[in-house]
Amino acid sequence: MRLTRIFTAIAASSALVLAGCGTADPASTPAPGASGALTPIKLQLQWFFQAQFAGYIAAVDQGFYKEQGLDVQLLEGGVDIVPQTVLAQGRADYAVAWVPKALASREQGAGITDVGQIFGRSGTYQVAWKDSGITKAADLKGKKVGNWGFGNEFELFAGMTKAGIDPGKDVTLVQQQFDMQALLKKEIDAAQAMSYNEYAQLLEAKNPKTGKQYTADDFSIIDWKTEGSSMLQDAVWANTEKLNDPAYQQQTVKFLTATIKGWAFCRDNAEKCRDLVVAKGSKLGKSHQLWQMNEVNKLVWPATGGIGVIDETAWNQTVQLSQTTKNQTGDTVLTKAPEGLAYTNDYIKQAIEQAKTAGVDVNGTAFQPATVTLNEGGS
Template sequence: MRRPLLATLAAAVLTLAACGTADTPATPAASGGVTPIKLQLQWFYQAQFAGYIAAVDRGFYSEQGLDVQLLEGGVDIVPQTVLAQGKADYAVAWVPKALASREQGAKITDVGQIFARSGTYQVAWKNSGIAGPADFKGKKVGNWGFGNEFELFAGMTKAGLDPGRDVTLVQQQFDMQALLKKEIDAAQAMSYNEYAQLLEAKNPATGKLYTADDFTVIDWKTNGSAMLQDAVWANTEKLGDPAYQQQTVKFLAGTIKGWAYCRDNPEQCRDMVVAKGSKLGKSHQLWQMNEVNKLIWPSKAGIGLIDEADWKQTVDLSMTTKNQTGDTVLTKQPEGVAYTNDYVRKALDQAKAAGVDVTGAGFKPSTVTLSEGGA
């Protein structure tokens, strides 16, 4: 059975105490002018991480003198804990989850907010009578847990619902089968992954794939309940070391170039992800690449810069939104250096000087045709 978030965080803190301090080196010392780096991803290989994969495969990290090893995530892997334990040099994690870990003792800092927008949806059948979060009352509402449900709870709270009394919460698997089988009334989905799974499924009544017209999508970005998601986190204590500071700038510069490449070459990045061993098909990964690009581009101030208003909204929601047991994500304002733009600004300057388009002002998403099963 998967552990709930608070239990996972508590276990992570105990593990931290047992494993020593965050100063434990994650990688051996640089040799031959190349610095080995470990990046812990949040989930299995998919286009959600295409920019990092491209930066490795296209040599953008190598240009910075870095030899980057990507560590695949999974259900039982908490990236920010791996980072705090010194088993990785950087990690990709959603902001509210990482802030909860910080409050539990993890010494980590957001140094690059790669996703500027949330990709979380709650999806229902069009004929369900659900048009917004207020309509969840009395319904079976699916969610994944593990800290992925915070925006859902924030949306319900804003609609005047109590997640512990007004809805039946259902532990949802990381797919859309429960909604397709009508075992639940609304399902959690990422715009770039599970939502596409619905559109890749065949409607038994017609023999054709479902379309967007079959579903109602509640997008937390339009509801005011969105929180910041994929960010690059660094070890706070190690940021006191000038060498790690310089390494962080180099890592972010390579990362920026990787994501800019995937913006301009989505098919090539799709192919890199598939070649990496993703279990999802080519049309699904192209959809995902296109949707992930929408969460990053255009970036008016430059990819990776943390917007103070968006950060404040994430923290405020984390402190005020209650879950089914009445607990909040955070009990107080984050202490210490929870985020900094110092390193990403330097990385952006370096990328711009090298001719990289760091804002993507002209970005226009594509129209992706999905195949059955995402093939």
């Protein structure tokens, strides 16, 4: 079954993968830092610089990658960039991508493997006005429902499917911009939002009736974790074929070890990481980025099994929903279970042990989120 319309961006980009992968020559890849020189590494992010990627930004800034013999270049993402395709085509050494999107690309031929599930929880909401009466997926029936597309809508469709709603017949789907203006202008009844980004944009907006910012009391949230249709999101993906190369295996452990240190640093130094993100050129302001850092930390910490370890139950739920959730034309994200090495905990577990030896708290059991005050416009 071919994915259509909303799934086209992923499928079309992935169609180029097989021609671009090539075969790595293990003998030509030196072990990281073997000669004392830093090994250049490119990490493709899935969006613009923001606190969603603060752990990687901090690992560069604090020298954690250099400690491992790596010179890491962060490649900024955007609307037209599919990270897993960039990775599979050999234009990056690692990539950050949501699991269902990446699995769809794997089914189209991308040779990639999840080696570190940094976000252990989903941060996707569907947000409505409090007075709309929309509090759960079933309430979306007959409504104008916004979504971004590009593979970001899978949890929404899974939640509607679970609630007995046919996304092709029972709702009016609206292509939503990557902001909340359509909801604020009441052009749609419910809008897609990340807990760490677009939801904050609502709380940064001014209520024209009061002259003050909106508050959480003005909105209702459908959280897909509560609805049982959440899927795994930000993960570090590696090139599957290169994982046969002992040098790339060693490099992957080193990369993940430094990445763990970066995320632990941002857990313990949220304001410092906020400043690093802003200095990196974030398009959103300081209070917004502090909110985002705090909310992103909630998705990472606590990490009971250790940061980045792929939980089998969460993985299986993501795969099962990807095989059964249909879009408005009746197509599913996946047509079959992933084949080959879709994920492995081998390298992240080695990295966790190395980080623990260096005195890093890899579980964050004591993590407590802060209370962040948003300024108007996120400034």
